[in-house]
Amino acid sequence: MSTIVRFDNVGLRYGTGAEVLRDIGFRLETGAFMFLVGSSGAGKTSLLRLLYLAQRPSRGRIDMFGRDITSLPRTALPALRRRIGVVLQDFRLIEHLTAFDNIALPLRIAGVHEAEVKAHVDELMAWVGLAERRDARPAVLSGGEQQRVAIARAVIARPDILLADEPTGNVDPEMAGRLLHLFHELNRLGTTVVVATHALHLMSRVPSAITLRLDRGEMLDPMGVLRNPPPVEPAELSL
Amino acid sequence: MIAWLQPRAQRYRFLPEGRWAGGALPWIIGMMTFLATLALAGGMALSNGAAALTGGLSRSFTVQIVEPNPDLKREQTAAIAAMLRARADLADVVVLGDSELRALVEPWLGSGNIGEELPLPAMIDARWKTGTGDMAAIDEAVRALAPTARIDTHAQWFRPLAGVVEVLKWLAVSIGVLVVATTAAIVALSVRAALSTHGPTIETLHIMGAEDRTVAALFEYRYAIQGLVGGVIGAIAGLAVIIVIGNLLGQFGGGLAGEVSLSPLGWTALAAVPLLVALLTILTVRITVGRRLRQQL
Ligand SMILES: Nc1ncnc2c1ncn2[C@@H]1O[C@H](COP(=O)(O)OP(=O)(O)OP(=O)(O)O)[C@@H](O)[C@H]1O
Ligand SMILES: [Mg+2]
Numbered sequence: 001m002s003t004i005v006r007f008d009n010v011g012l013r014y015g016t017g018a019e020v021l022r023d024i025g026f027r028l029e030t031g032a033f034m035f036l037v038g039s040s041g042a043g044k045t046s047l048l049r050l051l052y053l054a055q056r057p058s059r060g061r062i063d064m065f066g067r068d069i070t071s072l073p074r075t076a077l078p079a080l081r082r083r084i085g086v087v088l089q090d091f092r093l094i095e096h097l098t099a100f101d102n103i104a105l106p107l108r109i110a111g112v113h114e115a116e117v118k119a120h121v122d123e124l125m126a127w128v129g130l131a132e133r134r135d136a137r138p139a140v141l142s143g144g145e146q147q148r149v150a151i152a153r154a155v156i157a158r159p160d161i162l163l164a165d166e167p168t169g170n171v172d173p174e175m176a177g178r179l180l181h182l183f184h185e186l187n188r189l190g191t192t193v194v195v196a197t198h199a200l201h202l203m204s205r206v207p208s209a210i211t212l213r214l215d216r217g218e219m220l221d222p223m224g225v226l227r228n229p230p231p232v233e234p235a236e237l238s239l
Numbered sequence: 240m241i242a243w244l245q246p247r248a249q250r251y252r253f254l255p256e257g258r259w260a261g262g263a264l265p266w267i268i269g270m271m272t273f274l275a276t277l278a279l280a281g282g283m284a285l286s287n288g289a290a291a292l293t294g295g296l297s298r299s300f301t302v303q304i305v306e307p308n309p310d311l312k313r314e315q316t317a318a319i320a321a322m323l324r325a326r327a328d329l330a331d332v333v334v335l336g337d338s339e340l341r342a343l344v345e346p347w348l349g350s351g352n353i354g355e356e357l358p359l360p361a362m363i364d365a366r367w368k369t370g371t372g373d374m375a376a377i378d379e380a381v382r383a384l385a386p387t388a389r390i391d392t393h394a395q396w397f398r399p400l401a402g403v404v405e406v407l408k409w410l411a412v413s414i415g416v417l418v419v420a421t422t423a424a425i426v427a428l429s430v431r432a433a434l435s436t437h438g439p440t441i442e443t444l445h446i447m448g449a450e451d452r453t454v455a456a457l458f459e460y461r462y463a464i465q466g467l468v469g470g471v472i473g474a475i476a477g478l479a480v481i482i483v484i485g486n487l488l489g490q491f492g493g494g495l496a497g498e499v500s501l502s503p504l505g506w507t508a509l510a511a512v513p514l515l516v517a518l519l520t521i522l523t524v525r526i527t528v529g530r531r532l533r534q535q536l
Contacts, residue, residue, distance in 0.1 A: 052446060056536055074536065075451075082448030092443045096255040108251050109449045153447075 002066070004030045004161055004192050005051065010060035012046055020046050021217045024060070026226035028194070030160075033187045035203050036196040038214030044196040045089060047214065048163050051194065052086045053077050065160065082110050085159035085191075087167045091150040093138040099149050100125065100134045106157040124152050128182070144171045151179065161192040168199055180205050253444060254437055254457050264429055264462075265469040271422040272473025272516050273480075275415055276509060280481045282411035283505040285404055292401040297394035298371055299331075302381055304361040304388045315385035316361040322380055323365050328372050335362040422516070423523045426466070430458060430527040445535065455528040459521050466520030470513030478509060 005028035012021040021043045028034060036044050049055040050062060053069065062069050065080060072080075085106075093102050100121055107117045125131050128148045138146055147167065154162060164183065168176035180195075180202050187193045187206075203209060213220040221227065302319055306312035316334060323332045335343075340359045371394060381388045434441065441454055485501075501509075 054446060054536060074533070077536065078448045078450045080448075081446065084448075086446055088446075092439065092446075094253075094440050094443060097252065101251065104251075105253075105444070106447045109444065109447050109453065 002030050003027050003063070004032075004065065006063040008061045008063075010050070010057045010062060012043075012050065012055065013058045019058070019217060021050075021057075021214075024219050026212060026219065026221070027228065028192060030192055031187070031190055033184070033193045033206050033209040034195070035206075035209050035211045036194060036214065037198070037200065037203075037211060040198075041216075042214040043217045044214060045165055047212075048086075048165050048194070048196055051161075051163050052084050053081050082106070082157065083160045085154035085157065085162040087147075087150050087154045087162075087164040089165040089169065091138075091146050093146055093149055093153075095138055098135045098137060099130055099141065099145075102138065102149050103152045103156055105153060110157060112157075120156060121152075124156055128152050144175050147171055147175075147179070151182065155186055155191070159191065161194070162186060164193070164195045166196060166198065168197060168202060176202060177205065254440060254461070264426070265465045265472065267425055268422060268466055268469025268516060268520070269472035269476070271418050271425070272470045272512060273477045274473075275418040275422075275516075276474050276477025276512050277480060278411045278415035278418060279512065280477070280501065280505070280509060282408055282415060283501055283508070285408040285411060287502065287505075289401060289404045289408055292397045292404060297392075297397045297401070298367040298369075300365060300367075300374070300377075300390055300392040300394075302363040302365070302388055302390050304363075304385050306361075306385065306387055307358050312361055315388070316363065318384045319381055319388065320363050322384060323363060323377075328368055329365050330368050332363060332365045335364065337361075419519065423519060426462060426520050426523045427527045430462065430524050431531070433458065433461075434528065434531050441532075442535070445532075451529060451532045454532060455525055458528050459524045462520050462524045463517050466517040467513060470516030473516070474509065474512045477512070481509070 005026075007024050007026050010021060010024040011019050013019045024047065036047060038044055046055070050057055051064075053064075056070060060070075065083065067080075069077070069080065094105070097105075103125065104117050104121045107120060112120075122131070122134075125134060128151065130145065130148055130152065133141060133145060136145075138149065141149065151164070151167065154164070162183065167179055167183075171179065176199060183193050183195060184206050197203075203211065210226065212226055219226070302323075304312055304315050304319065306315055320332060320334050323329055337359060340362065344359070371392070374390070374392060378390055381390060444454060481501075
C-alpha cells in the first residue's frame with residue numbers, strides 16, 4: 001500500500017497575514033477515504049487548495065504521487081493536476097458550455113480522442129442521471145444538477161485522487177446521501193477521496209473513512225493516527 | 240475559419256465566441272497598420288533618395304572655364320579635359336561644347352537670340368569613381384591651366400538637402416517604431432481586459448491541468464485573426480495612398496523625384512506588413528498571457 005499524500009510540518013499564510021494552517025502533518029494511503037471537518041474558517045478550503053496545487057505552502061513539505069511538490073517547477077504541475085479531480089465549493093462550471101462540454105473538459109484538456117470523449121461522457125451522464133440535460137447550460141440547471149455536473153467533471157478522467165469541498169452543501173439531505181454514495185463507490189473502485197464537509201451526520205455513511213479535524217488552522221490528532229495511519233484493508237477495496 | 244487552423248482548445252470553445260474588445264480592435268490595428276505602411280514606404284523612399292544624393296549625384300563636379308577669348312578658352316578646355324581624363328580616380332569626363340550649352344540656355348533666352356557674340360563659358364562634367372576625392376588637388380591643377388576657371392561640386396548644393404532628407408528618413412523610422420509600440424500596447428491592454436473577463440474560466444482550466452500554452456493558444460488564435468484582418472485593411476489602404484502619391488511624383492519626370500521610389504524589395508516589405516502585424520499581435524498576446532499565467536501557481 002503506497003502513500004499518495006504526505007504533509008510534513010506544513011504551514012500556510014496568505015500574503016503577510018497570520019498562518020491559516022499550522023504544523024499540519026498527515027499521511028494518506030492510496031485508496032483511503034478521508035473526511036476533512038472543522039468549523040467555518042478552520043482552513044478546510046485552504047488545505048484542499050494545497051492538495052489541488054492551487055497554492056504552495058509557506059513552510060513544510062508536501063509529497064504527492066511520490067514527488068515533493070513544494071520543490072517541483074511550475075511547469076511540472078499541470079501533469080500532476082490532471083491526476084487530481086476537484087469539486088469546488090461553488091462548482092465553477094463554465095457558463096457558456098453545455099453540461100456535456102463541461103464534463104468533457106478534463107478529457108479534452110488531456111487530449112483524449114473525441115470519439116472516446118463522447119462515449120465516456122455520455123455513459124457518465126447517464127449514470128448520474130443527466131442524460132436528458134446533455135445540451136443544457138449551467139444557468140438553466142438546478143442546483144443539484146449543477147452539482148452533479150461538477151462531480152461528473154471531477155471524476156470523468158478517472159483521477160487518482162478526488163477532492164471535494166462541501167459537495168453536499170447546496171442539496172437536500174436525500175441528494176447529499178446519494179452523492180456521498182457515489183464517492184464511496186468511486187473509492188471502492190480505487191480512487192483516493194478527500195471530502196471537506198460540515199455535515200457530520202454523513203460521515204457514518206462511510207465507515208472505513210478516516211477523519212482530519214481542523215481547529216483554527218491546527219490539526220486535532222491526539223492519537224497520532226493520521227501521521228502514521230493503519231493500512232487500508234485490502235478487503236474493502238475488492239468489495 | 241478553417242477548422243484545421245484552429246488550436247484544439249479553440250474547437251472546444253473553451254472561451255466564449257463573440258466579438259472581443261467590442262469589435263473595435265481590428266479597426267484600431269487597421270489604422271495603426273495604415274500609418275506604419277506609410278511610414279515604412281516614406282522611410283524606404285527617402286532612404287533611396289538620400290542614397291542617390293550622397294551617392295552618384297554628389298560625386299560629380301563641373302569645371303567652368305570663363306574665358307572671353309574663344310581660342311584661349313578652347314585651348315584651356317582641351318588641356319583641362321585631358322588632365323581630368325588622365326586621372327584614374329575620375330570617370331565620365333564630359334566636355335559640354337558650345338552647341339550643348341546653347342541648347343541649355345535656349346529655353347531662357349529664346350531660340351535664335353543667342354548670337355555667336357554671346358560669351359558662354361565652357362563646361363566639363365566629371366565624376367569621382369568612389370566617394371569624393373581630393374577636390375583641393377583638382378582645384379590646384381585646374382587653376383594652373385586656367386586661372387579664371389571655377390569648380391562647382393554638386394555636393395555643396397545637395398548637402399543641405401541630403402541633411403533634410405536624412406532627418407525625414409529617421410523621422411519616418413521613428414514614427415514606424417512608435418506605431419508598432421502603440422499597437423503592441425493596445426493589443427496588450429485588450430488582452431489584459433480579456434484575461435480578467437475570462438479569469439474564472441481560465442482558473443477552472445488551470446485547476447483541471449491545462450498547460451499555459453493551451454490557454455495562450457486560445458488567445459493567440461483570437462487575436463491573430465483580429466491582427467490579420469486589421470493588418471490587411473490597413474495595408475491595402477496604405478498601398479492605395481502610396482500608389483496615388485507615386486503617380487503624382489511620377490508626373491514630375493526624372494531627376495530627384497525619380498530617385499524617391501521603391502525597389503521591388505520595398506514593395507515586398509510593404510506586402511508583408513499584414514503578416515508582420517499578425518506576428519506582432521501573436522507575440523504580444525503570448526507575452527501578456529504568459530506573464531499573467533505565471534502569476535498563479
Ligand atoms: N485568499 C485568501 N486570502 C486571505 N485569507 C484567506 C484567503 N482564503 C482564506 N483565507 C482565510 O483563511 C482562513 C481559513 O479559510 P478557509 O476558507 O480555508 O476556511 P474553511 O474551513 O474552508 O471555511 P468554510 O467552512 O467557511 O468554507 C480564514 O480565516 C480565511 O479568512
Ligand atoms: Mg471552505
